[in-house]
Amino acid sequence: MINLKYFIKGIVCSKKFDSPAIALGASFIAIGALLKNLGFNIQESIFSTFLTYALPGSLVMAESMLIGASLVNIFLAVWLVNSRLFPMTVSIMPLLKHDSQPRWKYYISCHFVAVSSWLILKSNYEEINRKYRIDFWIGIGTATWLIAIFSTVLGFYAADFLSKDMIIGLAIVNPIYFMCAMIGVMKTIQLSSAIILGAFLGPIFYFFSPEWSVLLGGLVAGSIAYFIGEVYDS
């Protein structure tokens, strides 16, 4: 059903020395501590990372609960912040497609789409036989997902021992890692302009609408970058 060799390859890939798993782990330790301080018990904290597995979404949920937002408001706020997962999924699934593979693998494994697993796949997929790329992806997803769950547990129990400064330190790890990783993938004019324009437009759009800033900033920046790339990269 799942090719074990490629599945394990995916798991191993996620454990490289400079893997995004470090950033993932640190940020979910912070989430575990945050959920505990919010009044979640250990089962609920595990359940949350198990089902959601998306850092900004969990942060938004936590903040909405603090201010006593309704379920509808939580849904909308989370949907807006996590809608970035839509273009992210579209930009990796065609790389994993193979006619011999059943569709359920794609529908289930899309749950693993998150920044860290996405970056691991993007930098490794070319070396993998096309037929088994989906199994490789399921391996990456399983590994990163388990790291997130394990780190949530760790953060939950470490919450009492972590000082405010340490939690702040953990919270910056995630954006700094991905900022450097993004600078690292700026290899073509198209990707460089996508990343630089996105980094500027996201915060600029924040002044007009905090909720829509990431989505609109990404959409406008990505479209401009696409046309820049069409003109200069070819």
Add this chain to the structure above:
Amino acid sequence: MTANIVLAILVTSLATYISRFLGALTSEKIGETSKIYKWFNCVAYSTLAALISRMLIFPSGDLSDVHYILRIIVILLSILIFYVTKRNLVYPTILSAIILATLNSFAI
């Protein structure tokens, strides 16, 4: 488990899975070399960059308690460390946490 918390978790995970699932459905008809794929790829990278810079410039949660000057110092130092260490991702990441925690403990 508290009913409210469980409901909030279910709502959050549903709101998250929708985008992933729609992405999987949409991509069924998209080829790796098509123009629309390239566009989606650009939008994915831009959206991520927008999210990361928003997290650093207008943070939520614990990071929002840190003065923006401190955050800017950490961002610039991390980029410097990234280049000095020949694009190593581990050093800037770990050092950023230590630098920020240290600076912040002096700031208050």
